[in-house]
Amino acid sequence: MYLILAQSAKTTWWQSLFSGMSPASFFNFSFLPKYLSFFWQGLVYTLLLSVLSVLVAVIPALLLALGRLSKSKAIKGITGGYIAVFRSTPLLVQLYIIYFGLFGLIKIPSHTILGFIDISRFIPGICALALNSSAYVAEIFRAGILAVDAGQTEAARSLGLSGWQAMKLVVLPQAIKNVLPALANEVVTMVKESSICMTLGMMELMWGAKTVAGTTYITIAPYVLVAIIYFAINFPASKAIEAVERRMRRGDRKV
Amino acid sequence: MEKQDNESLISVRELKKYFNDGEIKALDGITVDINKGDVMVVIGPSGGGKSTFLRSLNLLEVPTSGQIIFEGVDITKKKSDDGKKLDLPLHRRKIGMVFQHFNLFPHKTILQNMTLAPMKTKGLSQAEAEEKALALLERVGLKDRADAYPSQLSGGQKQRVAIVRALAMEPDVMLFDEPTSALDPEMVGEVLAVMKELAKSGMTMVVVTHEMGFAKEVGNRILFISEGKIVEEGTPDQIFNDPQSPRLQDFLSKVLI
Numbered sequence: 001m002y003l004i005l006a007q008s009a010k011t012t013w014w015q016s017l018f019s020g021m022s023p024a025s026f027f028n029f030s031f032l033p034k035y036l037s038f039f040w041q042g043l044v045y046t047l048l049l050s051v052l053s054v055l056v057a058v059i060p061a062l063l064l065a066l067g068r069l070s071k072s073k074a075i076k077g078i079t080g081g082y083i084a085v086f087r088s089t090p091l092l093v094q095l096y097i098i099y100f101g102l103f104g105l106i107k108i109p110s111h112t113i114l115g116f117i118d119i120s121r122f123i124p125g126i127c128a129l130a131l132n133s134s135a136y137v138a139e140i141f142r143a144g145i146l147a148v149d150a151g152q153t154e155a156a157r158s159l160g161l162s163g164w165q166a167m168k169l170v171v172l173p174q175a176i177k178n179v180l181p182a183l184a185n186e187v188v189t190m191v192k193e194s195s196i197c198m199t200l201g202m203m204e205l206m207w208g209a210k211t212v213a214g215t216t217y218i219t220i221a222p223y224v225l226v227a228i229i230y231f232a233i234n235f236p237a238s239k240a241i242e243a244v245e246r247r248m249r250r251g252d253r254k255v
Numbered sequence: 256m257e258k259q260d261n262e263s264l265i266s267v268r269e270l271k272k273y274f275n276d277g278e279i280k281a282l283d284g285i286t287v288d289i290n291k292g293d294v295m296v297v298i299g300p301s302g303g304g305k306s307t308f309l310r311s312l313n314l315l316e317v318p319t320s321g322q323i324i325f326e327g328v329d330i331t332k333k334k335s336d337d338g339k340k341l342d343l344p345l346h347r348r349k350i351g352m353v354f355q356h357f358n359l360f361p362h363k364t365i366l367q368n369m370t371l372a373p374m375k376t377k378g379l380s381q382a383e384a385e386e387k388a389l390a391l392l393e394r395v396g397l398k399d400r401a402d403a404y405p406s407q408l409s410g411g412q413k414q415r416v417a418i419v420r421a422l423a424m425e426p427d428v429m430l431f432d433e434p435t436s437a438l439d440p441e442m443v444g445e446v447l448a449v450m451k452e453l454a455k456s457g458m459t460m461v462v463v464t465h466e467m468g469f470a471k472e473v474g475n476r477i478l479f480i481s482e483g484k485i486v487e488e489g490t491p492d493q494i495f496n497d498p499q500s501p502r503l504q505d506f507l508s509k510v511l512i
Contacts, residue, residue, distance in 0.1 A: 149356075149358070151354060151356055151358040152358060152360065154315050154352075154354070154358065155352075155354060155358035155359075155360070155417075156360075156372075157315065157344075157347065158313055158315065158347055158350070158351070158352035158421070159347070159348070159371075159372035159376070159420070159421070159424055160344045160345070160347045160348030160372055160376045160424060161344065161371075161372055161375060161376060162344050165375055165376075169371060169375065170360055170371075173362050174360075174361065174362055177362070
């Protein structure tokens, strides 16, 4: 009796909370050989989702930015309202409203591309992310347009170009070059943010991790693995963008 | 001079420009006629309204009230009396402008800077526009820099390009807004030389400048603007050798001539 008590005292009560958890459990990647495809396909899904949604967002964002800079109060108000709504509500909420609301009305047939991307989920996902992203990218564009020296517009207008020609031929080319790094950063943000699409069963990285965890009862390591994958993409990408930004700043000279 | 009304290219009438609801009167009733062939040099203290006046002439600055009649059309009116809508870009094409800070387009080559507006607004083909641009560049000694970007040029070269870029539109009048103020001293001469040659060729010019030597030598009319008003107007000889108003006498005593 005494011996038993003494022995159990060696494992105090709080240690039981961590039973089954060891440093090794964080890196228990024994599931990999069998479930590698979940992560590989998840990665492709995530990248497609984030890159495509930012690309789709570019044109609406440009229109929103021009609207924000418009002289018309009505256009200014509408575009400003759109941007305010999308920047002040959670992306997850927007995703649900767009998926169940908008795409409850518009039915997209279930069709699979690349063997694992079901477009009836993928397209609503792109739409939700792009609508959200366009609000942020619009502000990037607006800042980029305002950063172009006012003298450029004046020179263009004094040569007889119309307001739209001055914007299209002189201001926008300079603004877009200036905002490319910020646009790339938006993709980096989207790579992370797109993980919420898991909640609607889109088979991106996070969904892969959750499914593997549920199937194998290895609860931590799959998430550690996707964290490593997200980091391995985003950290070098951000560093590369920073380097490009530094180079662009050096190249800028007053003309 | 008898037929002044017919020869007047730009008639400015009672031009006013107020900021902050009239608190600041940048222009306070300017009336002047700019005739064909005039080289009108506008001088005066900083903040006196010289630049605002010049920038009003092509409506980069929208006046609070008054008229600017350019080639018979009041360009301050969005609609003429017979209901025709004003085509401002059309008028601006005939009014060339050169800025203090050059404002060349940094993302385009020198040649592209010069061909952009003629191609987009006058429908010139690329070949036509380039031929004309190269001839103009040759005139200012910069033909060999046609394919360079603005950032590769010196300040004086940039300003010479800016002048011929405006000339490529074949304007009827050229406006110069302190064209040498942002230049290193050793580059002022090359720009003034181009402007002098341009004046000799008969171009109508309105020049805001602090270069009194240029005003004396090249200008045929001098306008002294201070506190938004034309304080004195006359020939270079009248203005520099026989100034009437105390304000002008004071100004001339402070500037190097």
